[in-house]
Amino acid sequence: MSSTPPGWYPDPQDPHAVRWFDGQAWTEDRAAVAPSGTAAGQRWPSDQAWQSGQPWQPGQRPAAGAHSHTRLLAILGVVVVVFILVSVLASSAIPAYLNQLKIAKLPDVATLTCQDVATKMVALSKTNDHPPLVGMTGAVLVDDKRAGLKTPAPGCKAFVMSCRGTGTWGDGVSKSVLVSLSLDSNGKRWYSFSAG
Numbered sequence: 001m002s003s004t005p006p007g008w009y010p011d012p013q014d015p016h017a018v019r020w021f022d023g024q025a026w027t028e029d030r031a032a033v034a035p036s037g038t039a040a041g042q043r044w045p046s047d048q049a050w051q052s053g054q055p056w057q058p059g060q061r062p063a064a065g066a067h068s069h070t071r072l073l074a075i076l077g078v079v080v081v082v083f084i085l086v087s088v089l090a091s092s093a094i095p096a097y098l099n100q101l102k103i104a105k106l107p108d109v110a111t112l113t114c115q116d117v118a119t120k121m122v123a124l125s126k127t128n129d130h131p132p133l134v135g136m137t138g139a140v141l142v143d144d145k146r147a148g149l150k151t152p153a154p155g156c157k158a159f160v161m162s163c164r165g166t167g168t169w170g171d172g173v174s175k176s177v178l179v180s181l182s183l184d185s186n187g188k189r190w191y192s193f194s195a196g
């Protein structure tokens with residue numbers, strides 16, 4: 001137990017400040033620079049004005065929470081600013097991320113050729129159509145939306161490309177055929193054709 005009475009004393013850790021001693025231990029309450037001539041361990045002179053403009057009174061402890069309120073407000077302000085910054089960043093980053101995720105989910109169609117689409121359409125036609133499309137030659141690109149392709153909404157399809165060529169049918173007839181490729185929201189490819 002200390003015989004030193006509670007009061008403001010020069011801060012032993014900071015010679016440019018005073019610190020409250022509660023009679024037993026130093027508190028976290030600190031204040032402005034002590035006037036010149038005050039040495040460590042001496043009481044604050046009662047005849048000199050407090051540096052912050054408030055008069056010093058011997059034995060008077062600082063207002064409870066005066067410094068903690070300031071700290072609390074500063075911490076609260078920082079938290080609010082960080083929250084706002086995170087919200088702004090998230091509002092722009094999350095949609096961009098989700099869009100990239102949708103694009104990444106699409107199967108690679110950039111390297112498909114009209115011959116690839118025509119070959120797949122012939123293979124599918126052999127199992128579903130009468131008479132089936134048994135071949136397609138001279139396929140050329142008519143419409144191409146691969147560059148701006150995005151995943152469609154659930155239940156919808158996105159057009160990818162279409163090609164026109166000469167189709168040969170199982171009954172020997174040859175005529176102009178338009179084959180098209182679309183994708184659904186799961187990335188499944190949908191092929192279709194129309195003759196004429």
